[in-house]
Amino acid sequence: MRCTFDHDHPPREVVAATWNDSEPLGARPYHCRKCREVTKARTVESNWETYATAAAAAAVGHKRPCAVCFPAAARAPAPTPDAGASPPA
Numbered sequence: 001m002r003c004t005f006d007h008d009h010p011p012r013e014v015v016a017a018t019w020n021d022s023e024p025l026g027a028r029p030y031h032c033r034k035c036r037e038v039t040k041a042r043t044v045e046s047n048w049e050t051y052a053t054a055a056a057a058a059a060v061g062h063k064r065p066c067a068v069c070f071p072a073a074a075r076a077p078a079p080t081p082d083a084g085a086s087p088p089a
């Protein structure tokens, strides 16, 4: 899975907030560690957990990818117009 920073996840890990005082309780999305939602000044590092894979994060309740750092994955899967296009003859 490619994030907006052009990493491949895995092998890059994902992170997710286990608790966030500033937002309502609920399942938090998982993020790339570089995501601005992770690096913003208000975040508390001890609230974040690191997971080796998105599947590992999903297994403990972080089922959604962040729409900021995983925009493609956050959208409903849909075929891209040129995914199956044949090269010009």
Ligand SMILES: [Zn+2]
Pocket (backbone or CB within 6 Å): 030, 031, 032, 035, 036, 037, 038, 066, 067, 068, 069, 070
């Ligand atoms: Zn994010």
Ligand SMILES: [Zn+2]
Pocket (backbone or CB within 6 Å): 003, 004, 005, 006, 007, 008, 009, 012, 032, 033, 034
């Ligand atoms: Zn990344």
